[in-house]
Amino acid sequence: MASKPSNTCVVNQLRQLVYYHLDNNLLKNALFYAERLAAIDSRSTESAHLLSQCHLRLGDYGSAFEYSKPAGSRGGQLGCAYVFAQACLALHRYKEGISAMEKSRALWGAKNNFGRHTATSRQLLPDAAAATCLLGKLYHGYEDRIKAIRCFEESLKLNPFMWDAFTSLCDMGVHMRVNNIFKMNPEMEAAIKAIYPEDFDSQSSRGSTLSTMPEQERNRPSTRPTSVVSETPDPFNHVPTRGFAGGLFGTLGMSQKLNESNPSLTNIPAAGGGGIGPEAMETPTGPSAIIDATQNRRDPGIVSAYSTEAPPAPARKTRTLQGLGMDFSVDAPKMSRGISTKRSQKLPMPRAVPYEEHVEESAAAHALRSNSVSSHATQERKRTISGQVVPRQSSEDPGAPQRRSVRLFNQIRPTSTKLSSATSSVGPPGGRELKKTRQPISKIMRPNSTTSTVGRQVSGNRKPVEQEPMDVDQRETSSRSWVGTVTSIPPLKTLEPDSVKQEAALKFLLDLFKTFGSGYFALSKFECADALQLYNQLPRQQLETPWVMAQIGRAYYEQAAYVEAEKYYRRIRQVAPTRYEDMEIYSTILWHLKRETDLAFLAHELIDSSWKSPQAWCALGNSWSLARDHEQALKSFRRATQLDPSFAYAFTLQGHEHVANEEYEKALKSYRDGITADKRHYNAWYGVGRVYEKLGSYDKAFFHFDAASRINPTNAVLICCIGTVLEKQKDPRQALAYFTKATDLAPRSTLTRFKKARTLMALGDLHAALSELNVLKDMAPDEAMVHFLLGRLYKSLRERGLAVHHFTIALNLDPKASQQIKEAIESIEEDDEDYENSMTA
Template sequence: MSPSIPQPHIITQYRNQIWHSLDNNLISTALFTAERLQAYDPKGVDSVHLLALCYFRDGQIKTAESLTRGWPKHVGCAYIYAQCCLELGGGRQKDGVAALEKCKGQWNGTSSWNKHTDTERRVLPDAASIWCLLGKLYHTDGRQKQSIEAFVQAVKLNPFIWEAFEGLLDTGIKLRVNNIFKQSPEMLAAVVQTNPTSIQEDASASVPSLHLPLKAASENIHQDPFSISTASTIAIKPEPGLFTKLNESISNGLGGGGLDADTPIATRDSHDNMMGIERQVKPPGAPLRKTRAATVDMGSRRGLTSRNAKDINNEVPKRTTSQMTAEAPATRRSTRLLNTKLTSKFVTGGSIADRSGVNAKEREAKKAKAISSRTKTVHIATVAAAEKLGKVRPLPQEAENIDVTMLDAKPLPPPVKQINEKQQEAQLHMLEMFKKLGTGYFALARYSCQEALQVFNSLTPSQRDTPWVLSKIGRAYYEMANYTEAEKIFQKIRQIDPTRTRDMEVYSTLLWHLRKDVELSYLAHELVEVDRLSPAAWCAIGNSFSLQKDHEQALKCFKRATQLDPKLAYAFTLQGHEHVSSEEYDKALVAYRSAVSADSRHYNAWYGLGKVYEKTGKYELSERHFKTAAQINPTNSVLVCCIGMVLEKTKNYKGALAQYDLACKLAPRSALSRFKKARTLMALGNNLAALQELQILKDLAPDEANVHYTLGRLYKTLKDRTNAIKHFTTALHLDPKANQLIKGAMETLEDADMEEDSEVYRLLEHS
């Protein structure tokens, strides 16, 4: 063979070294060796796949994409190419999808979820992994329907692919978590194994004696691959070379009970007991004269069709003298086994007859003629031995032609499927853990924060006190506006993992809401030290500048975060907030729209768009965007209240009241929702209901000047001058800046039809 032809064993050596380097994260070594393999085997598509994989792991995405573009029919190359398209973006997702679709016939239906161990691997991706990648490609390309279908296929094949589950949550569809994290047919097949010997150990309980109904025997025997599904006259032909073992066992005094070499040797009595035979104290009579029984070759292990004895006898090959000599002891052993229980009892036509009473003339007729069609012989001893001991090779013996009808006996149980308990336990443990985490994460994705907290807190302490779970708990408290508890959780995360940067943009915004400037600056400093290229670090720096009212520097930091991660919608939203603070509404709209493009379910961006349109007087557009945000996060009372505020400004007081009422139900302790509801009730003339809401609000926010001013106005309308003066005075003490306006309201207490002083409300709301 020409030395220029690549040799398989040399290629194998290269591949082994490459995988060793990849497994040990020696990327440079792996890449160097893969280039050598590609040079040695330039036409090998597997060599191209390995080289592209090394480039991808090394971060050379464009090189890997260029290398695999010309190999769309190889599953490994197509998979890497699609991953490169996902990373590069820019409309290349369609190319990645097309590459995977071209080789679908090779990967569709494949599964290797349980074939990866510490010592084994599957080089090429299976169907579940590819469906998950397709889901990501469709999602980033904006094809939500195809994305959902792909993610569903992935979790059906392998529910342990968490990325596919997260992908489903990102699409916002409703799903049943319990139907995802359950054992698939492949999982069940992996833990179930057929183990006939476990049942056969108790065969004596199922076959207490030889009183087996022939029909029942024929129905149960066929379930054993080494038995015959017929009730015809049957004798089993021994396998070649077995007679030597029989002769050796006979010479050792075993009575012709030849068994396989791996079978424990037993005495005749113990052997009979294992086969469920009750021996008689009285020695058996002389054996019957035997006719030549038909033999059937069992070597093929296939079911046989019923044939009468005459047809079978015609097929029996002639035996040599040596074979007949070798079979003689086995035949005598068979007679003894068969007749131990039936020595003096044969059931013939329902009556019991002694064996010695068999008519000699009838025996001669049996010898001369074939067995009648009604005569049915089953080699019971052999079948019992096979069922009990589970041996492939039956006893080599000829069946005696006995005219019997076997009586009631319990049918033999078929071989059972036994479950690998350890593997079953491992699967169920992981599925239960994934189910709990999936249930909590699903509740959080739907902003059912209280339910999510209950699920996460039900975990064991070791599982709950992990950064991933704690970050979700902190996020739940943050969404509930319980900033104090959220801060405690994020502080715990910082203690457990000081190097964690993921989700820290939420923590920095939380500190911004709490107005903790020092803690926010310290967090930003820590994150930059850990990873100065982390988007979360730049978000923290931006929030720190924003808290100091330095909007220009804050904007620069937020823009840097979006440069590092164009998919971080939250950074775009923070940009929009800064533009709104600077009253740059056009730029704010651009930033919010960029956030929606990065994540269509980022409700904060939809809220920002609604707020901009509200400030610019476009109430219809504002209402539409607020409703979109509320559809994504239906449990947020602020969003519902914003819808009511827009409706109130368009004089739709009834619609606004419905929104405020819903907001109060979602957050009973929300001062803003209850205050807006009270004012709307006053506008509708329902003063008594408004008074009830304001009294509740006074207990919730006793130091709010606006609440006391509104109470003063309401009591003035109800002509309760005493309470009106009381609350006006309280409002004056709480907000001295509105001194002149509040005094003016007090001086006009006698005017029953005094209209709302909008300037007072404007001043109080911004105080």
């Protein structure tokens, strides 16, 4: 009978099963095993974290809230606190989520997981950037705008790739310097150095391209580097009291800086005092090694933030090794291929180079201090010119006279004792002893081949030089002459360290996301022309993605260029037929274009594929609205608001339908619900102003139109509405200023130009009005009102023929207004009679 297994082993196996199914997105399986784990290990907070995590990913926010509450609400376990806060965000219990994140601040305030998520390793617990972003969302839901903005700003300072924090700031209307956000910061540099510590030895760390500090700062290892935020202007237009270092890499933790910038955040311990315990350590789920937090705090500097090795020793001078009876320089190549450094293992030289060219001081010193076993291994690896192994000789024992090859090498040794890595990789130093310590024979060469690769470039472009038999003196002469001509060989391209490649990739991505961010920020301020210009700078493969096409279509939509916008949304339907985001805008565009058939087809497609999305029901409601079935349209819009109570656009469309039915009280309620869902939804503000204008409350209408215009200052329709209200309030001069501004913003808008011309006529500026009407006549030659207004203008100018001409055109274009137009023509004759009577009197 098998013995009962250890409880610890059972718990570990169950935990691995949960991680396995979570990584493979088998969430129900993961939930099943998480329940078994919680039953066996009921006192463990990690078990509660995994169980609540499974419920959260399945969308069961209530269960996630309950299972994570015991440990998460008091901030005792970071995983539970994070899941608890996410569940609170979904359940709109913002205050409880804020409390949990603030209590657990000591566990995440000093964490940075950037660059530590790979195919073989995970960081299940959040770091400071992710936790601060979640805290910002909770504050935003709690309607604490100031604290929400501060949290989003801190999240972006820690990790500029926190796109959710950036878009939240844009949607809140916060002014930013986008170019100062998407750039390398000390956190990211330290993360790269932690992943590739072997690329930062004593030479490369001084001249590495990763270092963005001034030269004098790099030469002082005891000086703490200045962060990116303190070097450049604050991207959020704040004046910091001190430089931002952020998280794990500074003497001031992020929680302390948040406390200083926000005095209302109380009970925030310093990041340096928390995060060392078991709860602050990441849970490894792969073979990659996790760096100990105590090692990370060994040096507050940036360069050695993750370093686990001692700093390299200074270069040693040439000295005589007693017992060997020879001079040895640290610049000499390694005598044994069995002893290699970490860097030479990471960056092997191409097979075409037969010599050991990477000189490492630590390896040379280690080779000289090696025991008799390593000396024996070195001796066995030496070969003759023909490639045969040199037999063991008694002269190799310690104390034997110096070999002739070593003396020859010392004679032709370069004068410089500091060879850079680039020089060592260009070509092999001369000497017979080097030829004996060459690399093993390549597969493409036979063991007894007479060809040699001496002097071949790394790229292999030169032909192999045929080696002729020669005596020892000839070979020595050849070696000396080769060394003398090393400087004439063009510099070769050395192998680039992985850290440099990763840094270049990060800079490329930051530049790319800078364009994305600038375009999104411009569109959030409704600077549509700038947004279009920025998005068109993206690479073609990025322009063809649905998100970018939706942004470009949205920019054209805000400019009322519905035909251009429709092209991009139609392309989205071809590229991503299952996408339902932004389809409410597409349906509105089709509504404006009166494409009834296309709109009905789109609505049925969306309802069939994603009937639980509010965008699909908005499209269906617009389809019913275009068909003038307002009751069915209202039902569809109500269904959209039921599916997503925060979907402001559905409330606005619902209000439009109530206005069409002349149900103004219901329309006001719908518009106000939209404003509650999104305070920057200018369409709802416009709707309220429109209702008050119809009700004759011009002061209230002006207030709401003005609020909408402050949100979207480039919308000519909103500015024109303000002018219309002022015109009805008998303030034509102020109205003219708004009409002029609207005409400047939208020169092709016939409505704004018509209202401007009418106001100019009311103020008696007939010639300016005539100029506007002539432009308008060319833009809308078939508009009866334009010709009617021209007739009135020419009547005022006493040009009877032109007045009758335009009145006649207006009568032909709009026969329904024949009575009014005929009265205007008759009034011209009456005015002429009155004028003749006054002249003859």
